Amino acid sequence: MNAPILSVRDLGKRFGAMTAARDITLSVPAQQTVGVIGSNGAGKTTFINMITGHLRPTNGTIHFEQRDITGLPSRRITGMGISRSFQVAQIFPSLTVFENMCAAAAVCRAPKNLLGHLYTPLRSKESVAEAETLLELFEIARYRDTLAANLPQGIRKLLDIGMAVAGSPRLLLLDEPTSGISIEEKFGLMQVVMSALRNRKITVLFVEHDMEIVERFAERVLAFYDGTVIADGTPSETLGDERIQTLISGPRLKGAAGAARHV
Numbered sequence: 001m002n003a004p005i006l007s008v009r010d011l012g013k014r015f016g017a018m019t020a021a022r023d024i025t026l027s028v029p030a031q032q033t034v035g036v037i038g039s040n041g042a043g044k045t046t047f048i049n050m051i052t053g054h055l056r057p058t059n060g061t062i063h064f065e066q067r068d069i070t071g072l073p074s075r076r077i078t079g080m081g082i083s084r085s086f087q088v089a090q091i092f093p094s095l096t097v098f099e100n101m102c103a104a105a106a107v108c109r110a111p112k113n114l115l116g117h118l119y120t121p122l123r124s125k126e127s128v129a130e131a132e133t134l135l136e137l138f139e140i141a142r143y144r145d146t147l148a149a150n151l152p153q154g155i156r157k158l159l160d161i162g163m164a165v166a167g168s169p170r171l172l173l174l175d176e177p178t179s180g181i182s183i184e185e186k187f188g189l190m191q192v193v194m195s196a197l198r199n200r201k202i203t204v205l206f207v208e209h210d211m212e213i214v215e216r217f218a219e220r221v222l223a224f225y226d227g228t229v230i231a232d233g234t235p236s237e238t239l240g241d242e243r244i245q246t247l248i249s250g251p252r253l254k255g256a257a258g259a260a261r262h263v
Ligand SMILES: Nc1ncnc2c1ncn2[C@@H]1O[C@H](COP(=O)(O)OP(=O)(O)OP(=O)(O)O)[C@@H](O)[C@H]1O
Pocket: 015, 018, 019, 020, 038, 039, 040, 041, 042, 043, 044, 045, 046, 047
């Protein structure tokens, strides 16, 4: 088997007396699509934040492509090939869709120092070409000249994730890509995102509260509970386990579909 793209060992995070994540050990092979589930406060975002360098782990190690990235600053980690989206879209509302995408492409190409960021042109030939490609790939080219502030929520999400893909990451972490999106729109949005990521051969971990989306799009599902991974298997193994369902969503809800709701 190929070496994993991501490996974490005994990973944990405490905030004072509060343990947000603990004893997380797992590996992810390249190009796998991994769904991350768990109730509110289970430690999903903390896990992502440690991988991306937004939080320094209290203990444990993280290896990306066999390099130890534990505790490195997020800018370094991004430069090495890990990108992410946040629970709330990180876009520039007063710029158009095209300008947002150009800015993301330009920043990724800038030399990794302050002067590089200050003097990198937002519209170099390369960044414009990359922006055009990503607008097509994420199927938002028709919104090219729309101000980001005026975008429908689903398109805003596509722009946000497209911007995270500028710079060609090998690993992408999506924190609730469908939050705030209507049930009717969620599947279409995920189809576009997943096919774009497959096209770019990107490994993806996505946090999701809608079990139907997880069942449909994940090859593997990690279930978080009380800061740790309590199940790690195929969607049917993880979602079909009644004990897991009860721990994650409470005994009230039946069936995998719609089991966990974001409250
Ligand atoms: N900066 C922080 N300081 C103190 N406690 C924190 C901090 N960040 C997270 N926590 C706590 O750590 C636990 C895990 O939080 P985390 O945000 O990782 O959960 P989550 O699984 O992403 O939940 P949600 O589904 O609501 O997004 C929670 O109890 C949270 O209150």
